[in-house]
Amino acid sequence: MAISTINRFISLFDTAFRALPTTVSMADTERLAMLVHHAMESTQRVYHKSGHVFGVCEGMGPLQVLAGLFHDIVYYQLDQGFPQHCRYWLRDVTREVGDTLVLQPIPEDDTALALCAQLFDFAPGQVLPLYGGMNEFLSAVVAARLLQPHVGVADLIAVVACIEATVPFRAPDSQGHTAPQRLARRVYQAYCDRVDGADAQAAQAFADRVVRDAVALTNRDVGSFAEADPGLFLSSTWLLIEESNAPLAVAGMYTVQEYRLGLSRMEGFLRRLDPQHVFHQYQGQPSAQEYLELYAAARNNIGFATDFLGAKIASIAIVEALALCTGTDAPIAMFLGEIRSAYGRPERVEDHLPAVPAKADVNPHLLQAFEKGRTLESNNDLTASPITAFVYRYVGHQGTLDMLALAREMFEGKRTPLAFLQALDRVMVCAIVRGCAQIALSRRAALQTLEQSL
Template sequence: GNGSPLFFIKSAPSLLSWIATSYGSLVFHRWGATKPLNFLCCPLLLNEAPAKIRTVMRKPKGILCRPKSTLCFAALLDPIIPMKVLVLALWLAASDAAFVVSKHANSRVGCSENSATQILASQPLQSSKFHHKHVTKHHTSRLNGVSKHVNGSAKQICSASYIARLIMGLEESLAEMGVTSETHENVLSSVESMALLIHESMSVPSRNYHAVHHVFDVTEGLDGTEHHKDPISVISALFHDVVYYHVDGGLSEWQQEKLHDCIRSGQLTEPHGGENGSAPGSINYVVQPHAANEIVEMVESIFGFQEGQHVDHSNGLNEFLSAVIAVQELEPFVPRGTLAEISVCIEATIPFRANNPETGKSCMVSLYERLVSTNDHFALGLSQDQMVRAVQRAAAFSNADVINFGTDDVVWFMDNAWSLLPESNLALRRKYLYKVQDYQSALFKMYRFLCFLQSDRIFYRFRGSPSPETIAEREANANHNLQVGRNYVGAKILSLSILSAFAELTGGDAPISLFVGDLPTRQLDDLALQHKSVKKVRMYPPITRDSSTSTIFDPKDSVDADVYNILWNGRHKEMAFDTRESPMAAYFYQVLGADEMIQILKDINVCPMTEDSAWELLRRLPRELIAQVAEMTAKNAVSRSDKIWTVMDSL
């Protein structure tokens, strides 16, 4: 139309590669898409885009991409000032999405933000599913995946893309610290590298609760505090769980490369599968002098590690290695004092620490004293007020990391607890293959943990921050959640132990699918019945038992309504290895009551299940309850059906 040349690229992958290499930062804008589109960020997914361009239409000052079901584009280039204008629209009919891509939306492109929006908005849409959202001026967090104006540039990111959110979170936080592309060369490429490292580290199959979404949960947990959107808090959140050695079974090649100044031969053991199907256990890091790397020494000082000390995941290995990666990645851009404050935040996420038995000091007081010492030794230049604020920030940050314990939504608390199970139990990651005792063992470990944990070890405070009222409210909620959790897990253990007893007495432990069938849940609490209403009828037959000889407590005396409701109605989230609802456990809990259930678990060693404990458990419980499990189990375990009824005849 205006004599400008039309620039063609033969395939979508080459187009995207050209944009990425030529234009650096990408700007994304969603048009009502329902499918996450990550291929612009991830080279491995480039082949998701259609390979051929079938239609190209050119218009002055803009482009049009049509028709539906094809990828079409045209780029208008100024022949006098190369690359002055690049307004690119990609329409993907498969996902009903479009993107605007520019280098620096206002400063480098020869059209305003509004005109660029108008160009795209003026084009006829191919589908009624498209709902164009105009670029807005409001100031919102990049971590939430929406628009943000920085230095006059309007940038949009796809809310479904974790990589984009990581990049924008890092870039925004560094910008608030005065680190931009104008002050530091290649800062954007470094930010991208950091984001990809975080994303890779937290996207491995072993991660479930501590996957990428967790870093955004932590930042949301700071809502309502003075540290919300604090750049040090945000950066700490992004890095604090990069290393999870005992869950991941070792370090990735990228992590090893980043930790080469820290990890020496023999300091970390080879990854192993652990015992009894658990995740790797005692992994040791031996603290050694690092004369060539003061940054590592600084982090060791903040963590309080002494030369020759052995460190494993129980006393801060994961947090320490994550902090080392963070400070070494950020060292070219921020002063060491800021790096120390980030390390303090990450150190504070070592969970569930009691006061020092010798000095009586809290872990936050000890952390402050180590920060003061580190500040003096390494001449960090932090003032006393800065150090006090750093530890107060760290306390708030740590509390955000475990905020689910202090919630007043007990179902959400159980959802989070259940999502941790596959991380610490390798067998549960093999959702179709784990055995009865694998699941029983996993639940028993959680039960012991919930019985051990005290609410006064969960939330930290320092010099009045958070307020005593806030801590008291969270601890009260935590007390309730822990009590509900103990009874919930106890009921699950008891119902599963009955299945384990039948397995032990009829040929030994076997995959749980043998006994409950190939249902999506593959666990005791989901019987092979299609409708929940039918299950309720089958789960609640009349119980007739001579009260003079019964050991069953009156359910009205010891049944917690929250426990029963979660067992019967289910958690919010479905897990690959388990169902949300647990009707059999709910039935046992209602009939036996919490007191009798807890007493049975104290009296009988059900984990690991032995022949003697199997007989003891089955004879302890009402025969009517056992008969229902036997009936269900015999229908599925056809090879053991006769043996199951033989066991019933012996009770």
């Protein structure tokens, strides 16, 4: 029988504390759990929610669990500021300068904040990098300030180091040092600075142990990249698209261009992401064979998702061009039909598209994803992609790539929407025009006129 989300948080905190040389009252445990629960259940979040935390913490040691519980509580740009219950703990950490957060001077007696700054290699007066550790750092500050009364200094170093390790997708520096190697040096120094009687050998052994644990946690954090089923990875990717694109939060309301921009941002990110920078390794954690398997899975999933999103963008570009040739940008549901309806099955554009055979060069796994849908349901989009399936079948894999290149010229203003449509296969485009004309009542006449000019 499933227990409530808040009680799962309480249980995780309580179990972690009981495994450490500390005594934490149930009242204090409850307060910590309520703070994390409140942050993770923000209405703006879709992927970075409680379920993600539970997945990260599963099977981890007590210090890793404490880090996992706190590692995503601050997501500044998504939550539009600090979570309400975290504001007190962050009130003196940063100041706003334009659209950035700048780290404030650190008081001499603020050992928790000083530890976080040291392990993240941040200095007072610097702009906290939005995609280079800002949210993880602020999450670590909350964790360190709240946990400091309950755990020893070495354990606090370990928790903050584990949170630092979850800053994702970092390449080696100019000297070839990886993110875990750089973190190990800072953990070593933090231990020497704060643990009485620490010697170099003990400090190095501590740093190595902590960073191995941190790498295990961060690899779990990005574990969706290792999914054996690309459909599951696509589902996680889709949650991130919905989470990071506010206009897509309301099904039926977002426009064609808003939808395309959301897809394009994620496709661009994945296209530029080096699969070597997804998972990390430190001193045999994970083993060489396990690391190679993680890398191969990440490379496969990134390539698959990039192709999937590229085909989606290419097909939706046709709808965008139809909208712009017959008026202005408009809700995507106006051209394609509703995702779902309380009044029965909604009429959709695919109901009016002809069946077409698939070209020889299609990727059967991609075609299946378009036709059968992503593995997990979405509240704000169809899991299947019927118009993309139609286009992909019609022009094949290489034809879809060629169409995407033409679409990008339209997005960049180098090609008019009409010129884009005229550069495509006329029979295919006219089939989509006629299908959309059945759905888009207010554009029907304009679409019929447009068809004559293609």
